[in-house]
Amino acid sequence: MRNKRPDGIVDYTGPAGGWGALKAVATSLKAQQIVVRGGQTLLKSNQPDGFDCPSCAWPDPKHTSSFEFCENGAKAVAWESTAKLIGADFFAKHSVAEIWKQSDHWIEDQGRVTEPLRYNAATDHYEVVTWAEAMSAIGAGLAAVPDPNQAEFYTSGRCSNEAAFLYQLFVRLYGTNNFPDCSNMCHEATSVGLPKSIGIGKGTVSLEDFDHADLILSIGHNPGTNHPRMMATLREVSRRGGKIIVFNPLKERSLERFESPQSVVEMATMSATQIASSYLQVKVGGDAAALKGIAKALVALDEAARASGGEPALDHAFIAEHTDGLEPYIADLARTDWADIEQASGLRRADLEDVARIYASSKATIACYGMGITQHRTGTSNVQQLANLLLLRGNMGRPGAGICPLRGHSNVQGDRTVGITERPMPLLLDQMKKVFNFEPPREHGHSVVESIAAMRDGKAKAIVCLGGNLAIASSDPQACAEGFRNLDLAVHITTKLNRTMLLMAKDTYILPCLGRTELDTQAGGPQSVTVEDSMSMVHASRGFLMPPGENVKSEIWIVGEIAKATLKGKGDIDWDAYVANYDLIRDKIEAVFPDFADYNARIRKPGGFHLPNSAAMRIWKTSSGKANFIVAEGIEEDETANAPDVLRLTTLRAHDQYNTTVYSLDDRYRGVFGRRDILFMNERDMARLGYAEGDVVDVATALQYAHPDRVVQKLTLVRYALPDGCIASYYPETQPLIALEDHDPQSFTPSYKSVPVTVRRAGGDVGAERGVARAGVVGQSQAAMA
Numbered sequence: 001m002r003n004k005r006p007d008g009i010v011d012y013t014g015p016a017g018g019w020g021a022l023k024a025v026a027t028s029l030k031a032q033q034i035v036v037r038g039g040q041t042l043l044k045s046n047q048p049d050g051f052d053c054p055s056c057a058w059p060d061p062k063h064t065s066s067f068e069f070c071e072n073g074a075k076a077v078a079w080e081s082t083a084k085l086i087g088a089d090f091f092a093k094h095s096v097a098e099i100w101k102q103s104d105h106w107i108e109d110q111g112r113v114t115e116p117l118r119y120n121a122a123t124d125h126y127e128v129v130t131w132a133e134a135m136s137a138i139g140a141g142l143a144a145v146p147d148p149n150q151a152e153f154y155t156s157g158r159c160s161n162e163a164a165f166l167y168q169l170f171v172r173l174y175g176t177n178n179f180p181d182c183s184n185m186c187h188e189a190t191s192v193g194l195p196k197s198i199g200i201g202k203g204t205v206s207l208e209d210f211d212h213a214d215l216i217l218s219i220g221h222n223p224g225t226n227h228p229r230m231m232a233t234l235r236e237v238s239r240r241g242g243k244i245i246v247f248n249p250l251k252e253r254s255l256e257r258f259e260s261p262q263s264v265v266e267m268a269t270m271s272a273t274q275i276a277s278s279y280l281q282v283k284v285g286g287d288a289a290a291l292k293g294i295a296k297a298l299v300a301l302d303e304a305a306r307a308s309g310g311e312p313a314l315d316h317a318f319i320a321e322h323t324d325g326l327e328p329y330i331a332d333l334a335r336t337d338w339a340d341i342e343q344a345s346g347l348r349r350a351d352l353e354d355v356a357r358i359y360a361s362s363k364a365t366i367a368c369y370g371m372g373i374t375q376h377r378t379g380t381s382n383v384q385q386l387a388n389l390l391l392l393r394g395n396m397g398r399p400g401a402g403i404c405p406l407r408g409h410s411n412v413q414g415d416r417t418v419g420i421t422e423r424p425m426p427l428l429l430d431q432m433k434k435v436f437n438f439e440p441p442r443e444h445g446h447s448v449v450e451s452i453a454a455m456r457d458g459k460a461k462a463i464v465c466l467g468g469n470l471a472i473a474s475s476d477p478q479a480c481a482e483g484f485r486n487l488d489l490a491v492h493i494t495t496k497l498n499r500t501m502l503l504m505a506k507d508t509y510i511l512p513c514l515g516r517t518e519l520d521t522q523a524g525g526p527q528s529v530t531v532e533d534s535m536s537m538v539h540a541s542r543g544f545l546m547p548p549g550e551n552v553k554s555e556i557w558i559v560g561e562i563a564k565a566t567l568k569g570k571g572d573i574d575w576d577a578y579v580a581n582y583d584l585i586r587d588k589i590e591a592v593f594p595d596f597a598d599y600n601a602r603i604r605k606p607g608g609f610h611l612p613n614s615a616a617m618r619i620w621k622t623s624s625g626k627a628n629f630i631v632a633e634g635i636e637e638d639e640t641a642n643a644p645d646v647l648r649l650t651t652l653r654a655h656d657q658y659n660t661t662v663y664s665l666d667d668r669y670r671g672v673f674g675r676r677d678i679l680f681m682n683e684r685d686m687a688r689l690g691y692a693e694g695d696v697v698d699v700a701t702a703l704q705y706a707h708p709d710r711v712v713q714k715l716t717l718v719r720y721a722l723p724d725g726c727i728a729s730y731y732p733e734t735q736p737l738i739a740l741e742d743h744d745p746q747s748f749t750p751s752y753k754s755v756p757v758t759v760r761r762a763g764g765d766v767g768a769e770r771g772v773a774r775a776g777v778v779g780q781s782q783a784a785m786a
């Protein structure tokens, strides 16, 4: 018989979705004190005349139903439209030092910021200032930075196309391409990898393609939590007999079984739909090897078929007409040993050959993937290997087939489309020059990792953050804390307070902004913004809730005011006119990006419009003019791969969190309640290393740039079905383990999903008090930053 499980840990035996999901919606609305207001809000999310749900970037179905919201969309909306507000009283009562001692959950849960604030170092309090005071100081501060390349301009992916476009116009007029953004920590491997493979840095499928696919490869994403509306699509594929093959080190419940809260029958009968037809528990970081294995097996099938006169496994006509580089690619596969593939992937050759056989018999395949693919040292080549696999069978640019990166933030793709990029293409800059009549900077700017390094090393002097929680989301909290505290000026445009805003520059401002759900009224009347989803659909979003205070302004207004105060007429832009009427911003977006032709007319139609996707039309905008097979060198991520006492840690989102926003301490589908200070490990590894479930351990970095304080302390071991040598814990608590240098060399994406670590019994000497865990709260980064 098994021992009693640790506090808060249970065996979760139900499917994903179902009544549990509906109950969770009610609970989160109640917690934010908006039972009625929130209920109404939900009905208008992802509707033709409503607002775009701020949670994820999964597209809306053609026939938007009023129930097209999900449990986690409900949490995001409730969190934003909360009745809790903080203004002058709150900041007079609490010093920054006091707020610092609270958990990240507590800090954000205080509610919406309602006044512009300036930090007073003499009293250690934020104090209310007028907008005019804030703007003139911020403008003077930015103008005082000696070289524009010493200022950083961060964007998180919730901001609209209009805000992002105006922001990049301002920043380029100011004189830099320093655009660190959340993409750099997320799908940068897609943005860097896919253009070389297929000539465009985004996915090629539309929602309708899922109706025509007979095979979905689902790799390294957890839709039941992070893209819940995708579950309806996967459920449909499964119910009509399509196959879904999952590659994930963890058994994620939603990928096993799902009960649709929108299906009367499943809800009434408590029945569920099986999702995965095969579930392969690849090792953490083993995808590079697994993908090579499948391709190798597929090539072998093709050779066998050719010898016996059977049906070829490769689409030779497509390959000949549309691709380049097959020979070196196949030569590399031939050189790669099965023994090495099995070792690195943790999967058996026979299983990978099975996948190849299923793939060879599929008429149309879609490959979906998320952070399990991109957040690795091999992230870029992982993405390219997925493209290779699809190209082998011509699964690109035809119905039911293609590549589907699951984007993160609800408008992270749109922000990139309209110019938030630190490595701009010459064409973008030429267009900006033509439309706005100035010479934009050509030199490439900083990504997240590069900007944190510049701040840490004292090279950067100022930062503006358009949303997000950069110092907590980034790797290396030690470097982030040092970096922010080195600055002369930090400006945070935000809905809520978070820990990044407690890392004080010489001069620090918090500027409160409207959320998606709220009415945005400017001189020209009520305004809509636009966003682009994961599948390149652009549509309007209009909030209707009353703003939380009259000093809460739209992001677009705030960007316009900062631009005016900083540029003092440089560039001759009429910022007030753009802010008064967002149609005028869209006209300029259209002028710079011809794909947005008829922008204002087309977003007034329900559902919006689709941006042309060259690869989906089999137009390959690569240097060769063809789609390219790209060889991935090797199959191991780093030098620690085979060290016996080194475990590979992956960092996950719990079910009740949105990135650094922790809604509650539960992770229902993984059976974790009321705590986050845990480390998932399989029972074989526990036994091998001399532990039992419930033991408390410290985790330390195993890479060469380990510091003695890159340690996360006091995590409780919880058994979980993981491959040998692989462990998992929560993001962002494990951030102190990830050095800034530990990233994909091509895309600079931090290697969040593959951290080589060692584990030891808690209580060892790690020097100082840094890294001390506070059970149940987000205390690790906080300690590392102290």
Ligand SMILES: Nc1nc2c(c(=O)[nH]1)N[C@H]1C(S)=C(S)[C@@H](COP(=O)(O)OP(=O)(O)OC[C@H]3O[C@@H](n4cnc5c(=O)[nH]c(N)nc54)[C@H](O)[C@@H]3O)O[C@H]1N2
Pocket: 055, 056, 057, 072, 186, 219, 220, 221, 222, 223, 225, 226, 227, 247, 248, 249, 250, 252, 282, 283, 284, 285, 286, 287, 369, 370, 371, 372, 373, 406, 407, 408, 409, 650, 651, 652, 653, 655, 657, 658, 659, 753, 754
């Ligand atoms: N409710 C909610 N929705 C969200 C978010 C949120 O935090 N909460 N975040 C948004 C954002 S910004 C993003 S980017 C997306 C993220 O969405 P996902 O990509 O689903 O993100 P994660 O939870 O980080 O983990 C992905 C999955 O990868 C698996 N995995 C870990 N390591 C590996 C590996 O080495 N190989 C493979 N094959 N799999 C691995 C994990 O077990 C997990 O199931 O969701 C967006 N939507």
Ligand SMILES: Nc1nc2c(c(=O)[nH]1)N[C@H]1C(S)=C(S)[C@@H](COP(=O)(O)OP(=O)(O)OC[C@H]3O[C@@H](n4cnc5c(=O)[nH]c(N)nc54)[C@H](O)[C@@H]3O)O[C@H]1N2
Pocket: 108, 156, 157, 158, 159, 182, 183, 185, 186, 187, 371, 375, 408, 409, 466, 467, 468, 469, 470, 472, 473, 474, 475, 493, 494, 495, 496, 497, 498, 513, 514, 515, 516, 555, 651, 652, 653, 658, 659, 660, 661, 731, 732, 734, 735, 752, 753
């Ligand atoms: N270890 C580890 N680290 C990771 C990841 C991981 O999987 N593992 N995932 C990475 C990924 S995929 C991403 S995208 C990043 C996320 O990085 P970020 O985008 O920087 O982080 P978020 O937690 O989404 O930001 C939340 C904050 O945004 C602000 N906010 C919310 N809504 C709005 C709004 O409408 N307007 C404005 N101006 N502000 C708003 C609030 O202050 C809130 O506290 O984290 C990355 N970090």
Ligand SMILES: [Mo]
Pocket: 182, 185, 186, 187, 407, 408, 409
């Ligand atoms: Mo993301």
